[in-house]
Amino acid sequence: MSDLDAFRAEIRAWLEENCPPEMREPVRGDDDMCWGGRKFQFKNEAQKLWLERCAAKGYTVPEWPKPYGGAGMSAAEAKIWREEMHRINARPPLSSFGIWMLGPALLKFGTEEQKVHYLNQIARGEIRWCQGYSEPGSGSDLVSLQTYGEDKGDHWVVNGQKIWTSYANKADWIFCLVRTDKANKYQGISFLLFDMESPGVSTKPILLISGSSPFCETFFDNVKVPKHQIVGDLNRGWDVAKYLLGHEREMISGAGGNDRLNTIGAVLSREGLEDPLLRAELAMFDVDALAFSAMGEKFLDEIKVGKAHPAQPNMMKYAGTELNKRRYELLMAGGGSAALEWDSEASDGGSRPRAWLRTKANSIEGGTSEVMLNVISKRILDLPGA
Amino acid sequence: MPLYHTEDQAMLADTARQFMAGEGAIAKQLRHWRDTNCKDGFGHALWKQFAELGFTGILVDEADGGLGMGHVEAGIVLEEIGRNLTPSPFLTSSVMAATALGGASAETKGRYLPGLLSGDSVFAVAIDEGAKHRPERIATRAQRAGNGFSISGAKAFVVHGGSADMLVVAARTSGSDEDHDGITLFAVPRDASGLSQDVVRLVDSSMASHVKLDNVAVDADAVIGEVDGGRELLNRMLNAGRVGAAAESVGVAGGAFDMTTAYLKQRKQFGQLIGEFQALQHRAAHLYSEVEIARAAVIKAQQLLDAGSEKADLMVSVAKAKAGKAAGLAVREGVQMHGGIGMTDEYDIGLYMKRDRALAEFMGDLYYHADRVAKMSGY
Numbered sequence: 001m002s003d004l005d006a007f008r009a010e011i012r013a014w015l016e017e018n019c020p021p022e023m024r025e026p027v028r029g030d031d032d033m034c035w036g037g038r039k040f041q042f043k044n045e046a047q048k049l050w051l052e053r054c055a056a057k058g059y060t061v062p063e064w065p066k067p068y069g070g071a072g073m074s075a076a077e078a079k080i081w082r083e084e085m086h087r088i089n090a091r092p093p094l095s096s097f098g099i100w101m102l103g104p105a106l107l108k109f110g111t112e113e114q115k116v117h118y119l120n121q122i123a124r125g126e127i128r129w130c131q132g133y134s135e136p137g138s139g140s141d142l143v144s145l146q147t148y149g150e151d152k153g154d155h156w157v158v159n160g161q162k163i164w165t166s167y168a169n170k171a172d173w174i175f176c177l178v179r180t181d182k183a184n185k186y187q188g189i190s191f192l193l194f195d196m197e198s199p200g201v202s203t204k205p206i207l208l209i210s211g212s213s214p215f216c217e218t219f220f221d222n223v224k225v226p227k228h229q230i231v232g233d234l235n236r237g238w239d240v241a242k243y244l245l246g247h248e249r250e251m252i253s254g255a256g257g258n259d260r261l262n263t264i265g266a267v268l269s270r271e272g273l274e275d276p277l278l279r280a281e282l283a284m285f286d287v288d289a290l291a292f293s294a295m296g297e298k299f300l301d302e303i304k305v306g307k308a309h310p311a312q313p314n315m316m317k318y319a320g321t322e323l324n325k326r327r328y329e330l331l332m333a334g335g336g337s338a339a340l341e342w343d344s345e346a347s348d349g350g351s352r353p354r355a356w357l358r359t360k361a362n363s364i365e366g367g368t369s370e371v372m373l374n375v376i377s378k379r380i381l382d383l384p385g386a
Numbered sequence: 387m388p389l390y391h392t393e394d395q396a397m398l399a400d401t402a403r404q405f406m407a408g409e410g411a412i413a414k415q416l417r418h419w420r421d422t423n424c425k426d427g428f429g430h431a432l433w434k435q436f437a438e439l440g441f442t443g444i445l446v447d448e449a450d451g452g453l454g455m456g457h458v459e460a461g462i463v464l465e466e467i468g469r470n471l472t473p474s475p476f477l478t479s480s481v482m483a484a485t486a487l488g489g490a491s492a493e494t495k496g497r498y499l500p501g502l503l504s505g506d507s508v509f510a511v512a513i514d515e516g517a518k519h520r521p522e523r524i525a526t527r528a529q530r531a532g533n534g535f536s537i538s539g540a541k542a543f544v545v546h547g548g549s550a551d552m553l554v555v556a557a558r559t560s561g562s563d564e565d566h567d568g569i570t571l572f573a574v575p576r577d578a579s580g581l582s583q584d585v586v587r588l589v590d591s592s593m594a595s596h597v598k599l600d601n602v603a604v605d606a607d608a609v610i611g612e613v614d615g616g617r618e619l620l621n622r623m624l625n626a627g628r629v630g631a632a633a634e635s636v637g638v639a640g641g642a643f644d645m646t647t648a649y650l651k652q653r654k655q656f657g658q659l660i661g662e663f664q665a666l667q668h669r670a671a672h673l674y675s676e677v678e679i680a681r682a683a684v685i686k687a688q689q690l691l692d693a694g695s696e697k698a699d700l701m702v703s704v705a706k707a708k709a710g711k712a713a714g715l716a717v718r719e720g721v722q723m724h725g726g727i728g729m730t731d732e733y734d735i736g737l738y739m740k741r742d743r744a745l746a747e748f749m750g751d752l753y754y755h756a757d758r759v760a761k762m763s764g765y
Contacts, residue, residue, distance in 0.1 A: 269765030283760035287752075290701070290759070291683035291708040298389035298682040307390055319675045374664075376671035381647055383670065385662035 007077055011084045018053045020046035023091045029351065030214075033095045037128025038172045054093035055124045061099055064107070068115050069123025075304035097166070098122035098129040100251045102175050105191075105244040109232040118193070130196070131248075132162040132176030132218060133241065140371050142177075143186055143238065147220060149178040156180070156192070158200075158223040164365065168203040168216035171196055175244075178225075181235050191237035193229045200224075210357040211342075211350070248366045249313040250303075253296070253320030264289065264327055268334035278333060285323075285330055292323055311379035318372035321362035328356040387693070389685050391462070398459055401439065402466040409435060410472030412734050419473060420591040426549035427593040428473035436474060437505030445484040445626070450499050452484075456692035457626065461633030461684060468637020469644075471734075471741050473592060475508045475546045477630050477748075483509030483554050485626040486571055489619040490610045497607070498552065498573060510550035511623065512541035512574075512597055519750040521556070521624060523564050526599060528557040528572060534605040535559070537572065540598055545748065547595035548585035550576055554623070555599070559614050569617045571610040578602050590740040625691055625702045627749040632684045632702075632709035635745050639677045639709070639716035642738040646670070646720040653725075666723060673712075673719050680705075680712035700762045707755035710746045717742045 023046055027033060034040070034047050042048040054060050057071060063078045064070025073081060085092075103122055106115055121127040138145040147160025158178055168174070173195055181188030196203075200223040205213035232240045265273070265282035273279055299316055302308035331352060332339045339356075341347035363369040377383045391399060409415075409432055419427055436442055444460045446452020453459075460481050467476060479502060487498055501507030513521050526539025537557050547553060553574045561568030574581065580602040583595040611619040647670060650661030660666055687705035690698035717739040721728040728735050746752065 263759075263763040265760050265765040266763045273765055279760060279765065280756070282765070283756040284752075286759050286763060287704055287707040287711070287756050288679075290704040291679050294389065294686035294701070294704075295679045295682035298685065301388035302390055305388075305390075315671075315675045315678060318671075319679060370668070373668040373671040376674055377667035381667075381670055381674060382651075383647070383661040383667050384651055384659045 004076060004080060008080050008084065011081055012087075014057070015084055015088055015090060018050075019088060019090045020050055022046035023050045023093075024089050025091075026089065027091055028348075032091070034091075034093060034125065035128055035167075035170070036094050036096055036098075036125025037170065038126070039170055040125075040128065050091070051093045051125050058123065060094040060125065061103065061119075061123045064103065064119060064123065068107075068119035070119075078304075079301075094125045096122065096125070096128060097131055097171075098127065101131060101244050101247050102129050104247045105175075105240050106231060108243060109191075109240050114231065127172045128167070128170060130165050130168045130171035130174050130218075132165055132168075132174045134164045135161060136163050140368055142241075143189070145177055145179060145189065147176070147178050148182070149180050149190065149192065149225065151180070152224075154227055156225045156227070158192070158194075158220045158225055160220050162218040162220075163206075164215045165203070165218040166215055168196070168218045169205055174201075174218070175231070177237055177241055180237075184235065186238050187235050189237040189241070190234055191231045191240040192225050193231060194223065194225045198223050198225070208357070209360070210354040212354065212358075245367065246310075246313045249317035249372070250299075252362060252366050253313070253316035264330055264334075268331070271334060273334065278330075282330055282334070285326055289323060289327065292319060295319070309380055311375055314367070314372045314375040315380070317367065318363075318369050318376070321359075322369060324362050325359045328359045332356050387689055389682060389689070391458070395458060395462060399462045399466070402441075402463045403469075405435070405439060406463075406466035406470040406472050410467070410470045410474075412471050412737065416471045416473055416591065416737060425585070425593070427546070427587075427591060428475065428549075432472075433474055433508070434505050436476060436480070437503065441476065442480045442484075442505055443503050445481060445488070446499060446503060447488065450495055451503055452499075457629055457688040458685065458692060460626075460630055461688050464630050464633040465637035465640070468634035468639075468741075468745075469641040471590075471638070471641070471737055475510070475550070477627065477634065478511050478546050478550070479507075479509040481630040482511045482623050482627040483552070486511075486554050486610050486619060486623045489622065494573070494607060494610060501551070507551040508546060508549055509552050509554060510544050510546045511627070512544045512547065512553045512555045513620070513624070514542050514544075515540060516542055519747070519754055521620065522566075524556055524558050524569060525563045526555065526557045528559050528570060528604075530559075531603065534603060534608065535570075535572065537574065537599045537602045537604065540596065542596055543588075543594045543747075544583075544597050545592060545594050547576075547597055548583055548593055552576065553581075553597065554610065556616065556620050566617055568614050569620055570613050571616045571619055571623075572604055572608045573610055574599075574602060574604055574608065578604065588744050590737075590744040592744060621699075624749060625698065628706045628755075629684065629687045629691060629702050631745055631748045632680075632687065632705040635706075635709035635713040635742065636677065636681050636684050638738055638742050638745060639680065639713035642713075642716040642720040642735060642742075643673060643677055645735055645738070646716075646723050649724055660723075669719060669723075673715055676712040676715055680709045683708045700759065703750075703755040703758040703762070706750060707752045707759065710752040710755075713742045714746060714752075 034051055059071055061070040062073040062081045066072045135145050149156035149158045176192050177189050178192050179188055180190040200221040202219045203216040206215050207213050263286045265286050339352045342350040440453055441463050443452030444455045448454035487495055528535040528537040555572045555574045558568050559570040580600040582598045585593055585595045588594055653660050683705040687701040690701050720735045721739055724735050727733050
């Protein structure tokens with residue numbers, strides 16, 4: 001038996017013993033996910049237990065080094081971990097922007113002290129993070145952001161407004177792009193971390209077309225941020241932001257063998273699939289979806305060994321989000337009028353039409369499809385003037 | 387297994403890339419044989435070089451004198467074939483026929499594999515009986531006669547049929563046309579009595595034939611595999627051909643894409659490079675994404691086939707369909723973005739469009755395989 005086979009056996013046995021049966025049920029909605037944080041209400045005891053057991057072993061962030069709360073797994077071991085989780089349909093013990101976005105940025109740009117402090121909090125699910133990037137006047141043109149941090153010696157005083165801050169009203173801390181030099185566009189932005197309970201921070205949820213409010217407007221009115229809460233160098237926050245956007249795009253792309261991307265035709269045929277033209281469209285979609293799931297697997301394999309093009313997450317984000325939008329168009333068409341019900345019990349509170357509307361943001365948030373195509377043109381295809 | 391090439395596979399890819407871009411280049415092979423009206427559509431000297439490089443033995447077991455590699459390795463060669471539009475019987479002989487013979491008795495292997503490996507015998511596969519790929523229905527019949535069989539029927543669009551020494555013929559030894567069982571594979575020599583061919587040139591300058599079998603007598607040892615139980619071996623041969631054609635399609639797509647992006651960086655209109663226009667940049671970027679995804683689907687299918695996974699059937703159809711989709715887009719965008727010169731015979735981009743069209747049909751097109759994906763997914 002090879003080392004990896006032994007590792008697989010060990011993981012399999014641990015999961016068998018420690019993953020509660022309730023945590024092997026499919027995730028039905030956002031409230032089945034464990035987001036962690038000071039304000040988080042566990043849905044049941046199993047969810048809490050599952051988080052605690054995984055956190056104790058470093059399994060919430062299997063590839064992070066042990067001193068930072070991870071299990072120090074190699075790429076090959078982490079792949080086995082994911083496969084074994086998938087095999088028993090185990091839910092992720094913890095989902096968070098801290099794991100997907102801030103963590104990787106801290107691992108690359110953080111000081112040792114910051115890594116030990118913040119990464120362990122993230123790994124244990126103690127602090128829930130939100131991301132302060134977009135502003136009302138700075139969407140695709142993010143680098144034009146205006147939120148300003150005035151230098152006051154040992155701290156900055158931050159004033160301004162962010163928008164589309166996901167779950168700002170539920171988050172404990174924010175990682176935030178703040179202008180610290182008005183004379184310099186790209187090299188005048190710093191990457192700051194601060195507590196959402198700091199005096200002067202307020203949030204206001206935005207009601208979306210889906211009827212829910214996952215995003216907020218976030219206001220900063222003379223918020224004091226100590227100098228040691230900067231990640232990376234002063235005025236070099238754009239480097240951190242770009243690196244982190246890569247991880248965000250990877251996450252939104254659905255890479256990582258997301259089962260939701262598999263054979264939608266099988267889902268709809270259970271509801272009765274009578275239209276041959278719709279069946280044909282579903283079949284064409286399923287070809288694209290299954291091919292993309294292979295792409296997701298290939299991308300993750302390549303990124304682990306540095307074989308992926310550094311701008312490849314932009315391609316993944318573009319293709320993955322466009323695919324997901326198509327998927328929901330077909331789910332709506334397949335559901336017919338039943339997919340229009342907005343709040344009935346039969347429709348699970350209109351879960352399908354709400355999800356359909358939610359997917360329209362996929363190709364806008366984290367960089368629009370058009371911006372992704374610009375980046376691919378410039379950085380991968382090296383087209384002129386792009 | 388990670389979805390990228392191992393070091394050994396990367397070395398093979400380097401060899402294949404250099405060889406195909408050099409000896410197998412469009413001007414040296416495809417255009418040369420087309421313009422000299424070659425009846426075979428490919429060069430036998432080049433084919434001998436394929437054998438000398440060991441390419442003909444990629445899918446033949448080491449015990450049988452081959453290299454004992456897999457579909458990933460065959461696909462590496464095919465991708466470079468596609469990129470250079472190199473005409474050769476590699477796909478029919480070294481991929482499909484070699485896969486069929488892998489399921490033959492030791493005696494049958496001993497009879498046919500040496501020639502297949504040395505490149506002295508070229509193999510073609512005679513499966514389809516109409517203009518569309520429909521291997522579920524096989525009407526060609528083989529009846530027991532004396533010590534062997536007598537085969538009668540018609541096979542359509544047999545690629546390289548006219549130049550092949552041997553044809554692997556799928557015939558029915560029992561049951562009715564649509565039955566799953568009752569299929570037997572035969573090795574039939576081109577010059578067998580009662581076998582006649584009408585050779586036609588296709589849009590991509592490859593040669594295919596309409597084969598008539600009129601009481602063709604073969605010995606019992608012409609049987610490859612089991613009598614009546616050949617469907618499984620036929621499917622194995624089909625999977626090999628499909629994933630192989632998909633790999634070649636990815637090469638065609640890559641070749642057309644590279645030509646096109648190079649042109650975008652060179653052609654000026656309105657006082658600027660046309661590659662500066664966002665309308666073209668976005669289409670090129672979308673195309674890049676489609677080709678990348680197709681390549682991922684193909685390597686996934688190759689690995690599943692090599693691992694003998696039960697998921698291989700599904701992924702092979704996904705790969706053939708997706709590669710066809712991506713390559714079709716690549717050649718259409720390629721011709722359009724080249725503008726007027728894309729319509730000229732002098733520029734190679736049109737040759738990519740023609741090859742893509744022929745590959746799209748070979749072993750089932752996008753629609754056939756998307757339908758198969760749906761059926762395998764239960765709808």
